[in-house]
Amino acid sequence: MLMSKGQEVAMGQQSDPEIINYFGLYEDKSLQRFIEEKGQQMAAVSHRKDLKYQFKIVDSPVVNAFAVPGGYVYFTRGIMAHFNNEAEFAGVLGHEIGHVTARHSAKQYSKAMLAQVGLVAGMIVSPEFAQYADVAQQGLSLLFLKFGRDDERQSDKLGVEYSTKIGYDAQEMADFFQTLDRISKQSGAEEAPDFLSTHPNPQDRYRDVQKLATDWKKKTDATSLKVNRNSYLKMIDGIIYGDDPKQGFVENNVFYHPVLKFQFPIPPTWAFQNTPQQVQMAPKEGDAMMAMTLAQGQSLEAAAQSLVQNNQLTVIESKQENVNGLPAIAIIAQPQPQQQQGQQQQQDVRALIYLIQYGENIYQMMGITSTTNFNNYFNTFNTVITNFRKLNDPEKINRKPDRIRIKSVKRNGTLAQALADLKVHQDKIQELAILNGMQPEDKVESGMLVKVLEK
Known part of the structure; x- marks a missing residue:
């Protein structure tokens, strides 16, 4: 380890404005307040209570969460859209705080500096012209450090511990990793969520987290552990899903x-x-x-x-x-x-x-x-x-983003039937099933809340 606590904090302070400048903050005060409140609650039960943690939601459609040294933790609006209850969120929050408390980013960054690894934001390009990409090297290179399997296992373990300690059912964290696996398979390996990039087989991870959650339940009052599905879904009603057209979008190679x-x-x-x-x-x-x-x-x-x-x-x-x-x-x-x-x-x-x-x-x-x-x-x-030319097409200029809307199921049946009742097109059923953390054939009951997409 080449980095002292003071250096970690300084790195976080320097990286934070670079990261916010790069992604932009997602403009939703209630969601930002929620992540800050839960984050501080969890930081108080972590192994490094002395850090001044900050928690933010950044304006990116990518399904991801990440942390940098010094206690800075970021969730994308993309991952917030895919959670289906507070307990799933809490498990991933604990996982990211675990990376900070176990100093994984600091260790990886030290190794990268020793190896003089050149990292460019998301692009695999030759180092000779990486400098012209105008990338803020230090802050953003931290986002592309890959953790080893042992680090990921340790963060899963800490995620279960921390989320249980603040009263959430960590079994839900295991279920969310299955959602991540489905997103990965649907979108192709190149766009797999970073959670999966270096981790053991998702099914092994699912079983490991299930066992950890069961063990922690035995240490606590299991009857009081929260899931909070409906309150979470109502909170994300209206969140932007996918690309936000006002930031620019690609259609037919334009x-x-x-x-x-x-x-x-x-x-x-x-x-x-x-x-x-x-x-x-x-x-x-x-x-x-x-x-x-x-x-x-x-x-x-x-x-x-x-x-x-x-x-x-x-x-x-x-x-x-x-x-x-x-x-x-x-x-x-x-x-x-x-x-x-x-x-x-x-x-x-x-x-x-x-x-x-x-x-x-x-x-x-x-x-x-x-x-x-x-x-x-x-x-x-x-x-x-x-x-390069002026854009005059009103349809492109006035393009609206997809937003998640929370609807009530109209009758008992399957998720696929419920989505069809809610006017979801057949070719969107599988995507919406993943977004809801369910299979199309899963049973739903009248009055149950589900996610759909609307402009």
């Missing part, structure tokens, strides 16, 4: 931003990531990337100068352009040679960069690859950038 009113194409088969700061795209080979962000500067010329200076670029070519009626500057550039051990090291990277003036904003669109691959990728870069 990215649309309804608020800023622009659009541009996404290369087919490329991975894509949208955050409040930037849009990133990369081919699966990881040998190139594109990024779009707001540029710094009051004019195109000032933005170009700032870009070149801040990134220490050598300009190969620069010219005035017009992109679908919008003034622009096009630049081909490469990094200046770096001094290393008395010798100049030429970086094998080249970029096509456009600065595009649209309204009061200047957009920076950049395609980056190795010098040897630049000609191969030039047409792809150029096609994406020169198809």
Whole structure:
């Protein structure tokens, strides 16, 4: 362990604004109040009561929860949408606090620093051009550290202990891990929730957590352990599910931003990531990337100068352009040679960069690859950038997000029948069954609350 408690706290304090800036907070005061209240209650029974814990819900559709050193714990709105009672939430909350109390992030970060591992936010791209992705390295790299199986088992154990100690039935935590497994199988391995990435077989995990929960029940008054299904469901009524169109969305290989009113194409088969700061795209080979962000500067010329200076670029070519009626500057550039051990090291990277003036904003669109691959990728870069244009389609501009709505089952029967009664389309039944933590054939009773999706 390379990190003292003071360093852990300092890392958390530095990382927190980076993480909030990256994802954005989910704007729901009652949900934020709920996670803070339950988090502080659980921190008080943890093994590290001395830390000043903070708990936040971030605005991401991804089903995930994570913690960074120093007591900072984050849940996405995506995972909040998939819980079906307070006890499931409490189990995962305990799991994340367990990572903090057992110092797993601090240990992993120490190992990563020793190995000089370069981590870029979610994208598998070559380290040479990772720096141009404008990623706040320290805070965000913490989110992509993978815990070993022993660490995950220990956090499961602590999650059961902590959630039971504040009065919740930890059996529900085991059930939620089955939901995570189903989400993983439905969406494909690449989008599997991080909970599952390094953990033992989900069925083994389910049995282990069930046994731990049973053992803890014996140590407490089992009759008083809470599940709180209905109160939780009513609390998340109206939560946004999936992508929020106002933050930008992709449809038929085109990215649309309804608020800023622009659009541009996404290369087919490329991975894509949208955050409040930037849009990133990369081919699966990881040998190139594109990024779009707001540029710094009051004019195109000032933005170009700032870009070149801040990134220490050598300009190969620069010219005035017009992109679908919008003034622009096009630049081909490469990094200046770096001094290393008395010798100049030429970086094998080249970029096509456009600065595009649209309204009061200047957009920076950049395609980056190795010098040897630049000609191969030039047409792809150029096609994406020169198809940046104003968005005028009212249907795209006024697109509303899906929201979870809590409805009462109309009659006794199966979940599938209940969802059909509530006008859920047949091809959405399986997705809604997972969202409700049930199987389509599970029995439901009249008056029971279930989740459906509405605009």
